[in-house]
Amino acid sequence: MSVNAFGDHGPQHEKLGTVLSAIASGVEDIAQLLRSGQTSGEVGTVNSFGDKQLEVDIAADDIIFNRLKQSCAVATASSEERPKEITVGGQGYAVAFDPLDGSSIVGANFSVGAIFGVWKGDKLLGRTGEEQAAAAYAVFGSRTSLIVALPDPGATTGKTVQEYTLIHQPEGSVWKLTRDNIKITEKKVFAPANLRAAAENTTYRNLISQFILENFTLRYTGGFVPDVHHILIKGGGIFLNPVSPSAPAKLRLLYECAPLAFVVEAAGGASSNGTESILQLSITSLDLRTPISIGSKEQVQKSLGCLA
Template structure:
């Protein structure tokens, strides 16, 4: 069944949508297992321990109990799918081998922005899916990417390389279609800038000034998933977490955060760059790799690259 872009038929659930698009059965199984896992993550957010876990992740950051629990929930569901070869989670310090005969490898951030839960701000889960047993591939090799936003509504956005589609969780905790083929406008009027501005390079500072001069509005929550979701669903604008003085690689992780979001943004007609090259073309050197990012409307991302090339 083929629908016109932008149509929102009643009660098309996630599994049916994947079937209608004739996705691989095993890929459908993986995506639906992740959707199921999100139900338990939601419950953990609502009722779970907001304290620290007494452990740290591979970046040396203190883990929250919710991070650890969310990681366990997702890992269990992914293993349950029976088709996963390897898993790389932001919360573990090594790649986990699951099934030598598995068809897909997964990278994920189980609860991005978890430190915002105690002040009741939106957080999310980010997933990248690759064919084969190697997670250290360029992002352009992904077969699918998705994120789940735990906000006032719980929404799921996914792409398998044929557009970007948004779903919302209903009262039965099932995901039903909101809109198909989400599209980005060439340029936007909102911007979400991460990092301390007094540590921006001259090129980034001039880019920000140019956005302000044209009347762009600052919209930044401190959460990567909600801020990207705002840009994507409004169909315009740019999110950035640039290189900083003392942090030339920025803050965000290539495998767990940037590649999946870049894949989705490009599928919606947007762009994602580290200021010099396409995010999806970066060759990962390790699971802990970070990168600056400028992601959103194509013209805004191109303008960021221009200012960085000219002013540094």
């Protein structure tokens, strides 16, 4: 993918285009890896967060690190599989990523994803999601899609959200812009994650009952990326992941929540941890986790009580 494949945003964003092109190339590599069906087993190790690692996790992680190094536009990178600020030899940006979000459902052949946050400079710790220069996520399903939130001074939020689809051709694969200026409004769709928290979190349990009584449609896959993607592409809805004493937060601010919140808010949606936008939270630790509600503004507002 060329530097300008994500649109012409001026010379000040040329290196950002290079970073996003590297991410797109990595996503294409991971799509091919998943189609091979040869990396479904556990490797018998865990990452520093205590998560079991699959062969596909490690392979996808290597792919993205290699692509970022080759770009020469990334100074620092960090992933869920290697949660350190790692110098990768370039200059311009720092990238945090989850190379395969939802890898636990790969065996069931569900859609899974990858998540990317891009910050200008060479640091990730101490930053906020609002400071991201761009964010992206990929969905690996019946087709491979890449959603990107980019600077766009002409947009209401100063950002635009685009969908690219990987098109396979005899002469090679290409990315095609398939949706531009994606927007989120209000739709009666909900994805209730960490549902076991509802056993102790009565506000969450009551909210779920309210959704049912108001004839909301349930759309939940067990994967953060595909559930948020459904909200984005269908034009509205809510994903929520509250907590309780015995069901604490699992989603990480740096690798998962901040990038997806950047995309959703750029599309006119909202995100919250119960008290403020996810984008306002300081990344004080690479392992910082947070409850999250994300999607349509009105529905996120209604969910705040079950998050705090």
